[in-house]
Every structure is written in structure tokens, then in C-alpha cells.
Amino acid sequence: MKTSYNEACARDCSTLEKDLALCEKAGFDYIEIRLDLLRGWLKEHTVEQLKEFFGTHRLKPHAINAVYLHQGMLSDETPDWDDPAMQDFKLACEVGSAIGSGYVIIVPPLDPSGVFTGDAAAAEQECIRILKKLSALARPYGMKLCFELVGLRKSCVRSIEAADRIVRAVDEDNAGFVFDSYNIHLNGHCNDFSAIKNVQPEKLFAVHLMSADDVPESEMGQDKRCFAGTGVVDTDSFLQTLKCCGYDGMVSVETFRPEYWAKTPEWVIENAYRTTREALEKNGCL
Known part of the structure; x- marks a missing residue:
């Protein structure tokens, strides 16, 4: 497996320009670019400059994060490019194709x-309908869709089984999964990842790895994420399950922790790399 950094980890204390330099220095194999930080980059730089960076450095781009689906999206015969979600999708496809990213994270509707x-x-059918249309729109760009279940109660797709039903029904080679250890855990404090073994292994496009604080369900949220090595998510079981499935792709650390955002980008990225690599080494995944 390969180490990857998701820009959410230092979202509020860094920039894409800083993240590129620091991830290269730390030793990450991949970076997941956030659309908000990409837009920040494009205020002073060009897509061509971003492409040039990846062409001259070891660090490579992986999935662009994220496009958030909503009910009724793409309900017209022609796409509504004024829809903010479709603007995000178009930017992800255009830039992703240009820089060699190849993937875009897709999040189901959140109430x-x-x-x-x-x-x-009905919500699953809506996701299937939208993903089929996005699949067709992404194909000319050579982009693949990484559908991500979200375990929060506001999500309409909370389980591995539900995500699997949707991806199987979409039945397109460019539509697959990103499995996030904490999003799976959010659904009932789940630390049983065995259902991953039942999905189509060729549809495992990306993985997000992190643990989380031990808090009551009423306090569980994305801000409780923390680096692997501490916390209540059984990241060892998660990685071992993926290993059993033959997965050898990227493993990206993704947190939304205000405590980390108060640190320097250097601290965040150094510790993100150290803890992710340690988790992979511990489980024989490198």
C-alpha cells in the first residue's frame, strides 16, 4: 500500500502550495487535493504549474475531494452547470484530468x-441515478468516482452493505468506493470491517485511514477524528481486512480536527506521515 495525505488535515492552517512542498519532504506517495484549497491555488497559480509540479516530483496526485450529492441533482435532461455541486464536479474533472489525478470523491446526500x-x-435509488449520470460525464475526462459512505445519522448511506448495493447497481467500471475507517465506525461504533470482503475488489479505488476520540454517540462528529495509533477505531482490523482483499493502493490520512488546525502545517504533515506509515508497517501493508 502507498501513503497519502488528505488536505483536510491542515485545512485551516495551510495552503495547497505549502502542502505540496511538505508532503514531498515528509515522504508521502500521494496527496488528495481539496477543491477549496485548489481554488485558492488557482488565484495565484495555474493548472499547468500544478501539472508541472507533479511531473518533476515524487509526490503524485490522487483523488480530488469532494463533490457532495443532493436530492434532485441532475434531474433535468441536461446538466445544470450553475449548480454548485456540478461546478465542483466539473472543476475536479478538468483539473484531475490535466494533472493525472484520475479520481474524485463523491459524498451521498446529507440531511x-x-x-x-x-x-x-428511495435514497439509494436516487444515488444510483445520480452516479450513473456522473459516471457518463466523468468518462471523457478519464476520471473515476469514489463513492464514500458517511456514518453520521444525517447520511442516507451509512453502511458498507448500502454502498455496495449502490455501486453494484450503477455497474460502471469508473464507479467504485473509497472506504473511510471513521465513517464506517460512526455507524454504531462499528469496528467490524468484514463486510468489505463482500464488495467487488476491483472497485476499491481509495482508502481513508484515521482513528477518533472515545465520545458518546451524541458527540460523534468529523471533528473527533485523530491520527492512527490512538483512539477507538480499530485501524489494525481495518487494514488487515483490506489486505485480505488484496488491496494495495493508496491509504490516505484524513482528519478534520480543530486541534490540528491550530498547529503549524509542518507539525500536521510530519505527524500525519509518521502515524500513517507506522500503522501500515505494523500491519505488513508496505
Whole structure:
């Protein structure tokens, strides 16, 4: 497996320009670029300069993060390019294709009320419909869709099984998964990752690795993520399950922790690399 850094880790204290230099220095194999930080880069730099960086450095781009689906998206015959989600998708495809990224993270609809109370079967069908259309739109760019289940109660796709049903129904070679250890854990404090063994292994496009604080379910949120090595997520079991599936791709550390954002980018990226590499080494994944 390969080490990867997701820019969410130092989102509020860094820039894409800094992240590129620091990830190269730390030893990461890949970087996942965030769309907000990409837009920041494009205010002073060009896509061609970004492509040139990756062409002259060991660090390479992986998935661009993230496009958030919403109910009714792509319901018209022609895409609504004024839709912010579609603007994100277009930017991800255009830049991803140009720099050799190849992947874009796709997040299922999240209920703004904080708790999804809709019809789960209908929500799955809506995801299938949207993903089929995005698959066709992504194909000319050579981009693949990494569908990410989100374990929070506001999500309409919380389990590995639900995500698997959706990806199988979409049935396109450029539509697969990103499995995130904490998003799986969020659904009922789950540390049983064995359901991953039932998905199509060729659809495992990306992996996000992190642990989290031990807090009551009412306090669980993305801000409770922490680097592997501490916390309540069984990252060893997660990696061992992926290893059993024959997965040997990227493993990207992704946190949204305000405590980390208060640090320097140097501290965040050095510790992100150290803890991720230690977890991979411990489980014989390098």
C-alpha cells in the first residue's frame, strides 16, 4: 500500500502550495487535493504549474475531494452547470484530468436537519441515478468516482452493505468506493470491517485511514477524528481486512480536527506521515 495525505488535515492552517512542498519532504506517495484549497491555488497559480509540479516530483496526485450529492441533482435532461455541486464536479474533472489525478470523491446526500428520516430505499435509488449520470460525464475526462459512505445519522448511506448495493447497481467500471475507517465506525461504533470482503475488489479505488476520540454517540462528529495509533477505531482490523482483499493502493490520512488546525502545517504533515506509515508497517501493508 502507498501513503497519502488528505488536505483536510491542515485545512485551516495551510495552503495547497505549502502542502505540496511538505508532503514531498515528509515522504508521502500521494496527496488528495481539496477543491477549496485548489481554488485558492488557482488565484495565484495555474493548472499547468500544478501539472508541472507533479511531473518533476515524487509526490503524485490522487483523488480530488469532494463533490457532495443532493436530492434532485441532475434531474433535468441536461446538466445544470450553475449548480454548485456540478461546478465542483466539473472543476475536479478538468483539473484531475490535466494533472493525472484520475479520481474524485463523491459524498451521498446529507440531511440538513442533522438526521436522515427519509426512505432509505428511495435514497439509494436516487444515488444510483445520480452516479450513473456522473459516471457518463466523468468518462471523457478519464476520471473515476469514489463513492464514500458517511456514518453520521444525517447520511442516507451509512453502511458498507448500502454502498455496495449502490455501486453494484450503477455497474460502471469508473464507479467504485473509497472506504473511510471513521465513517464506517460512526455507524454504531462499528469496528467490524468484514463486510468489505463482500464488495467487488476491483472497485476499491481509495482508502481513508484515521482513528477518533472515545465520545458518546451524541458527540460523534468529523471533528473527533485523530491520527492512527490512538483512539477507538480499530485501524489494525481495518487494514488487515483490506489486505485480505488484496488491496494495495493508496491509504490516505484524513482528519478534520480543530486541534490540528491550530498547529503549524509542518507539525500536521510530519505527524500525519509518521502515524500513517507506522500503522501500515505494523500491519505488513508496505
